[in-house]
Amino acid sequence: MSRLTVVVADDDADILALVKIAVAKADLDLLEAATNGIDALAAIQRHKPDLALLDVSMPGMTGLEVTRAVREDEALAGALVFILSAAVDQTAVDAGFAAGADAYMTKPFSPRTLAAQLTALIEARATAQ
């Protein structure tokens, strides 16, 4: 089985690097790392990855807006969306799922836990298929 592909996006370079490490730990194939919402959506549309891992608060487009655009694009029907956000209250989490996210993790996060969750999400998808 070929490795699953992923596009990540976060406007904070340090966090982005941390996310990349977690992605590598989960043994995913990182196609592109974007630092704003617009680039992120373009990369997702270009690569059609299996998974998009998005920060919420980003310049250009927020992670929630990117999620909604992905859900509205039929060509991206199979993509999983994982949101990583600094907003911790229930309203923010609810808004993430309402936008169409498959998973939501709050910052600060443990790279180890993030890797485990990514793996779990992908395994769950594989089982469902």
Add this chain to the structure above:
Amino acid sequence: MSAFSSLWRRYVFIDNPSPIVKQLPTTLVFSGAVLLVTLIPDLEFTDVPVTIAGGLGMILATSLAIVFSGSPSLRRLALLIPFIDLFAIGLFRMGTGGPTSLFSAMIILPVLWIAVQPQRRYIALAALGTSIALTLPYWLEWRFPAESSEWLRGIVTPIVFAVAAAIVNEISRQSDARVRAIHQLADERDVMLRGAVDYAERLSDNEGRMRAADRLTRSVLDAVTEQSVIGADVTGLIDVWNPGAEKMLGLTAVQAQGRRYMHEFHVEAELLVRSKELNYPPGETVLNPGFSALVESARLGKAEVRQWTYVRADGTTLIVEVAVTRRVDEQGTTVGYIFVATDVTQALEVSRLKDEFVGLISHELRTPLSSILGYLELMRDDEDNPLSDEQVQYLGVAERNAHRLLRLVGDLLFTAQVGSSSFTLDTTSLEVEPIVANSVESAGPNAATAGVTMSFIPADEQITVLGDAQRLGQACDNLISNAIKFTPRGGTVSVALTLEEGKAVITVRDTGMGIPEEELDQLFARFFRASTATRAAVPGVGLGLSITKAIVVAHLGELDVQSEVGVGTSFILRIPVAGPVAIPLS
């Protein structure tokens, strides 16, 4: 003063003459008679000693009149005087020719005095006195008159005098009655006048008080410059317009009062929405739908504060919070409404900025902490480059402090949310015991490090509440970590869960330093720190208890504290249980 003296004179001489005033005519006439007899040769004293006796009698009568006039207590004896006069005149008549004397007519003077007395018996007394005076020569000589004309004089003249006395008596009585009536009328007039004066004074007082009250009301209304106070009648026509309204809506009182309707300053669409909400019963006639939407709750006697948009005279708008109250008359009938509005445009803007700030803090503080904690974990997990024990220990310190900072950020965010009322509970039906047990368990390592013994006594039954598991856990964590922080090494922290009167009761008791009684009231205030805590340099910013209290209140519960300095503190948290009170474990 002259008016007073003339009144006094009238009273003394006419209404209530003194004995000397009454006696004076008799004395003067008598003196004139003496003078005439002395001066005119044809007249002579026929009996000088008797005449002298008459003169002495007159002097006695006049002297008594003077004495009685000076003494009010003797005045009731004054009626003796005219009888002495009669006797003196009788003697004088006898001494100046007897039946042929010129001066018999003088007798009429004392007779009139006697006759003006109010009672009719004095008429008879006057007649008797006259008869004695005229027949005095026969009495003194002690013989019966020889001729019939002589004794008849002793009867006829007194009868004539008695008739005259009767007429005088009647006139006097009628005159007295009239005087009394006039006096009574005058008294009544005085009473009425005094009443009228009193009434006028009271009226003037009341008017003064009303003016003062009016001035007070006006000055209060005028002093309210940052809120608009507008009054309208039941149709909405404006009749009160304070300076605050002038400032807020850009119209003067003259331009608004009696000319504009209240609902003209509202956005029509808002009134329409409210009108639909009110859902009038079918068939009810609403005279003025726009105005009715504004006052419907107040009309039904409910206090209402609602957010509306006011439209200024220049067409610009502002958001206001309007309190509407009913105006009633003395019978309790609604005669209008009062609208007190506060401009909340700025307050809403502040609230929006606060929310924005909270969002910004949330992102900007948590993001660097995410990096710190994430990279610390990577270092710890790096299997290729294992760390020395010392390095692991240093990393632990860095991690612990990063988590402390994270908790502080969380507390600040939560406090901001409570302040702007934007925090919500994720409520589910949940068991309390696992939440408390989890808090006790996670505090275990801290307690061990601090040398504090911990214990937990669970409830005998299962207790379920409607609540937010994460927030309730946070409340328990706060109370337990506080108890550990404030308890010296060797002390104990005991946690108990019980069910009391339909409430889940969590008690956290420590044997710590305690809180002074005078500080207990402020304990739940934001950023408050007890003096015992600052003195002992226990770390913290004073948010834990205010957050715990906010969580408990949001769960419709109560948080109480009992404390004694040097002995310990107990926090008692009570939350109403959900649905059926308790499910027995058995």
